Amino acid sequence: MDALDLARWQFGVTTVYHFLFVPLTIGLGVFVAGLQTAWLRTGKEHYLRLTKFFGKLFLINFAMGVVTGLVQEFQFGMNWSDYSTFVGDVFGAPLAMEALLAFFLESTFLGLWIFGWDRLPRKAHLACLWAAVIGSNLSAYFILAANAWMKHPVGYEVVGGRARMTDLWAVLTNSTALAQIPHVVAAAFVVAGGFVIAVSGYQILRERGLPLTPRRTGRGLPETPDLDATVPLRRTPGMWRTALRGALVMTAIAGVVVAGSGDLSGQLLREQQPMKLAAAEGLRHDTTAAPFSPVPGVEIPGLLSILAAHDPNAQVQGIDDIQRRYATSFGTADYTPNLPVVFWSFRLMIYFGMAAVGLSVLGLWLTRRPRKRRGSRTERPVPSWFARLCVLALPLPTMAIIAGWLLSEIGRQPWTVQGELMTAASVSPGVSLAEVAITLAAFTVLYGVLALAEGALMLRHIKAGPEPAPAEPVRSDPDAVRLTPTLMY
C-alpha cells in the first residue's frame, strides 16, 4: 500500500458516494418540476401535495450531492496535483464552466424556490425550480465532457509536458462525451424514476393496510396489516397511482435512451479504448466474431462483435495483443486493468439496469388504460404484488449506475488520460501516505454517518407521507405561516 493506492481508493470511495446522490438530484428535480407544472396547469390539489412531498425528499438528498461535490473539486488538486498540472489547461475549462454556468443557476434558483413559495408569483416561483433543475442537468453535461476527455482526449496538444487546449468546441462535442452524456443523464432519470416508483409502491401498500412483505403466521391465515401505528394514515385516492404512473413513464423512456446511448458507447470503445472492451469480456486475443459471455463459461458467439461493431464477424482486439502493442508504442508497463472487476461491473450494469427498466415496462402494462367496454372506465388497480416489487427494486438502478462507473473508470486504468498520462504519474508527489490515510479514514467515517442520517431522514419523511391538503397560503392567515418552510419573509 502506498499513497497512490490510497489516493485511488479515496477517489473511488468519494466519487461513488457522491454519485449516490447526484442522479437523484438530476432526475427527481425534473420530476418535481413536472409535478408543480401539472399543478399550475390543472389546479388539482394532489399535484401540489406531491410536489411538496417529493420536493422535501429532493432537498434532503440535494444537500448531500452539493457537499460531497465540493470534495471532488478539491480532490483533483489535493491528491492528483501532477494530473491537475498536466491537464488543467483543457480539463479545467469545463469545470470552470460548470461552476459559472450551472452551479450558480442551480444553487441560487433553488434557494429562491425553497423560500419563495409565498414571496413570488406562482409562475415565477415555478420558473425558479426549472432554472435550478436545468442547472443540475447542465452541470452533468460539463463534468461528463471533462470525464470523456480523460478517456478520449481531443482538441489539445502536449507542449512542454502539459496538455494545451487547441479547440474547446472539440472538447465539448467529443464523440465519447456525446455518447456518455445521454447515457449517464438518462440513467439518472432511471434512478429517480425507480425512487418515485418505490415510494409510491410503499404508499399504495400502506393505503391498503398491507405489509411490505407478505407474512403468514400459519397455513392459510390471512395477511395481517402491519402498519406503523404512530403515523396517522391519510387516504388519498388516486394520488399515488398518479405518481407511480408518471415515474413509470419517465423510467421507461429514460431506459430506451440508456440502451441506445450505451450501444453507441460500446462502439466507441472499440476504436478509442479497446483494452476496456477486451477486459469487459476477458477476451485474450484479437478475435473475429468475438463472443459475449452472459455468465462465465457460457459464450454466445459473435455477440461481442455485434455489440461493438453491429457486425457479427467484426474483429475485436484481445487483451494480450493490445498489451503487446501498447508496450511497443508506450514502453514497457502493465496496461491491463483489473479484469474481474471490469468483467463483472459490465454485466451487473446491464442486468441491474435492464431489470429496473423492465419493471417500469411491466408496470405500465399492468396499469394500462382499459378498453372502453360498455361505457365502464374503471382504471386497473395497481396489483399489490407489483407494489411490493416496486419497493424491493429500489436499489437496482443505483447498483447499475455504480457498476457502470466502475466499468468506465477502472476499465480506463492504468491511464488517467488514455494514451497520454498514467495514473501512477498523476498523484501528488508531495503528499504523504499518512496524510492520504488520515483523510481517507476521516471521509469514510464522516460519509458513513451522513449516509445513515440521510437514510433515516428520508425514511421518516416517506413514512410521514405528504402534508394534509394545504390551504392556499394566505399571508395574513396565521395557520398558513406554518406551511412555509421556516419563516415569514
Next chain:
Amino acid sequence: MTLTTFWFTVIAFLWTGYFVLEGFDFGVGALMPLLSRNEADRKQVIGTIGPVWDGNEVWLITAVGAMFAAFPAWYSGLLSSFYLPLFLIVGGLIVRGVGLEWRGKVSSRRELALCDAGIVTGSVLTAFLWGAIFGNLLYGTAFATVLGGALSLTLAVLHGAVFVALKTTGPVRARARMAALLASVGAVPAAVAALSAIPADHGSAWMWAAALVAVSTLAAGVALAWRRREGMAFTATATTIAATTATLFGALWPAPLPGLTVAEAASAPYTLTVLTWIGLIALPGVIAYQSWTYWVFRKRLTSAVSDISVH
C-alpha cells in the same frame, strides 16, 4: 494588461466575492447560538442566510474552478501543499452544509442540536482556516498563520453580526449589534497588524491605499453599527473584506506560491481567451440574478413565534 494579469485579477475578484458573501454567512453560523435564547431566535438567525448561503458558496467553487482552468500549477500546488487544512475546510463545509439544509427537516431537539453543532463548527473552523492558510502562504510562520486565521474569523463574525442586525427585528437585532461591537475588539487590532505588515513587505502604493481603505471602512462599519445604521455598516464591512482580499492578492502577485510565478502557472492564451468570453457572458448574469435574490428577500425577518399564535 496581459491575459495572465487579467485572469489573476478575475480570480482575485472571485475570491473577493466569496469572502464578502460567505463571510457573512460564516459569521451568522458562528454567532447563531450566541444570538439566540430559544428555537424561534435560532430560526430567525439562520433564516437570514437560508435562501442565499448555497449560492454564496458557489463563488468558492467558481474561484477554485477558475484557478484550475487558468493557472493549473497554482491550483494543484496550493491544494496539495495545504493538504490537511483544506481537508478540514472541506469537512467543515460538509457538516455546515448538511446542518443548514437538514435543520428545517429534523424534528427532535437532539437532532436540531446536532445540526446546530455542524453549522457552528463548520462556520468557525472554515472561517479561521482560510485566513490561516493565506497567512501561512505569505509568511510561513506560526504567528502569521494564527494572525491570518484570527483576522478572517473576526472579520466574518463582525460582518455576519452586522448582517443579522440588518436583517432582523426585536431582541435578536439588539444582540447582533452587541456582537458586532464585541467582534470589533478582535477584528480591529488583527486588521491593523496584518494590513500594515503586508504592504510594508510587498508594498506598492496601491496596496497601502487598499489597506487604508480596509482599516478605515472597518472603523466606519463599527461606528455605523453602534449608531444602528445597519445598511451602511454592512456596506462598510463588505468593503473591508473586499479591500483586505485585494491587499492579499496584491501580495500574491507575481508569485502566488513560493517559486512559482503567475506566468509559469498560467494556461495557454487560447484557453484564457475562451474563458474570458465565457466569463464576460456568464458573470454579469450571475451577479444580476443573485442580486435579484437579495431583493426578493430584502425584508427584515420577524421572529417566527410572534407570527404563530401557539404556545
